[in-house]
Amino acid sequence: MSSERREYFRIQDSVLIKYRVIQNDMQHDVQREVELNRVRIENARAALFGIESDFQEMCEKLKRDQPSTVGVLQILNRKINLLERVISTEGLMPAPTESTQHQSKFISLSGGGLSVCAGNPLALNAKLVIDLILLPSHEPMRIFGRVVNCREIERGEYDIGIEFDEIRDQDRERLIQHVLHRQSEQLRMDKKQHSAASSS
Numbered sequence: 164m165s166s167e168r169r170e171y172f173r174i175q176d177s178v179l180i181k182y183r184v185i186q187n188d189m190q191h192d193v194q195r196e197v198e199l200n201r202v203r204i205e206n207a208r209a210a211l212f213g214i215e216s217d218f219q220e221m222c223e224k225l226k227r228d229q230p231s232t233v234g235v236l237q238i239l240n241r242k243i244n245l246l247e248r249v250i251s252t253e254g255l256m257p258a259p260t261e262s263t264q265h266q267s268k269f270i271s272l273s274g275g276g277l278s279v280c281a282g283n284p285l286a287l288n289a290k291l292v293i294d295l296i297l298l299p300s301h302e303p304m305r306i307f308g309r310v311v312n313c314r315e316i317e318r319g320e321y322d323i324g325i326e327f328d329e330i331r332d333q334d335r336e337r338l339i340q341h342v343l344h345r346q347s348e349q350l351r352m353d354k355k356q357h358s359a360a361s362s363s
Contacts, residue, residue, distance in 0.1 A: 172273055172274070172339070172342050172343065172346060173271055173272065174271070174272055174346055174349070175269060175270070176269070176297075176342075177269050177298060178267075178270055178272065178295060178298060179265040179267055179268075179295075179296035180265060180270065180279065180293065180294065180296070181264065182291045182292065182293040182294070183291065183292055184289050184290065184291060185292050186290070187290060218236075222236060265294065272338075273342060274335055274338050274339040274342060275327055276308065276324065276325050276326040276327050277324075277325050277327075278322055278323060278325065279322075279323055279325070280316070280322055280323075281320075282321070284313050284321045285310045285321075286313075287310055287311070287313065288309055288311075290307070290308075291307070291309065291310065291325060292306075293305070293307070297337070297341050300341075304330070304331070304334040304337070304338070306330045307328050307329040307330070308325045308329075309326055309328055310323060310324065312324035
């Protein structure tokens with residue numbers, strides 16, 4: 164299946180998201196800031212990966228004789244991994260002068276864009292910088308996009324369609340895999356419910 168086709172598979176999904184309008188001449192500066200932060204984060208992750216490998220090797224040696232100790236260590240390790248994700252997310256966030264509050268939103272999502280309900284309209288073709296966190300992995304990604312439609316669905320509520328203009332290849336692939344995984348989960352759930360209804 165081509166990556167172009169996979170980009171357009173769409174799901175309804177709960178995510179953490181924030182976005183803001185930027186001027187055309189701001190995009191380069193924002194991208195440079197993000198890439199510098201990303202390099203620092205990836206260097207830290209490389210070091211953590213080496214520590215994680217040593218940790219898992221030691222746990223394997225302890226598992227037979229001290230399984231309870233290993234269980235406690237694994238719990239602590241999961242907490243540390245979660246903190247690492249939080250720190251990584253903060254490292255990709257904008258400058259302190261901006262709002263850093265993500266919102267939990269139920270959106271329509273694909274590898275090529277998204278649509279989200281908002282309380283304020285956005286102008287067509289407005290340029291956006293989008294900070295998106297997929298759940299439950301809590302892996303952050305920053306995407307540049309533009310508004311392709313904005314319609315009022317009820318008083319004070321707008322459905323905003325956003326097309327992705329710039330996204331790192333690895334982030335796009337992660338996004339597509341996330342969408343495919345969610346679709347597969349939904350199909351299994353639908354099949355299970357149908358089987359249960361048929362047998363009752």
